[in-house]
Amino acid sequence: MSGLDSLSAECKFCGALLEPSHEGPCTNCGHQGKLLKASISGKVEFRGTLTVTSIREYYEQNRWVLVLNILLTVLLSVLGVFIAGLWGVAFGIVTGLLMIRFVPSGITKVREIQRR
Ligand SMILES: [Zn+2]
Secondary structure (H helix, E strand, O other): OOEEEEEEEEEOOOOOEEOOOOOOOOOOOOOOOEEEEEEEEOOOOOOOOOOOEEEEEEEEEOHHHHHHHHHHHHHHHHHHHHOOHHHHHHHHHHHHHHHHHHOOOOEEEEEEEEEO
């Protein structure tokens, strides 16, 4: 249910209460001008959905994989001392590619996305 609950009026200058239908100068101060105040009640309903997305980014570190990576890098570099020339270059390229393909990374960037 909605509708007009109350209607009142007052002088714009001195605030004296007036009848809403009052016309002409204020009976208290003599100035002309009134403020009408209306009170209306009702019910408003909203319907909808709200989706909240939270994104959390962090780096996950696997210590043992990191140690393995460092050991392999150092060991393969030391092997470069013994394998010289074009064979050394070929060995470096092949082992580098194999490490990229088969050795997991010690640090992984993790991105968690939650939608509610
Ligand atoms: Zn007045």
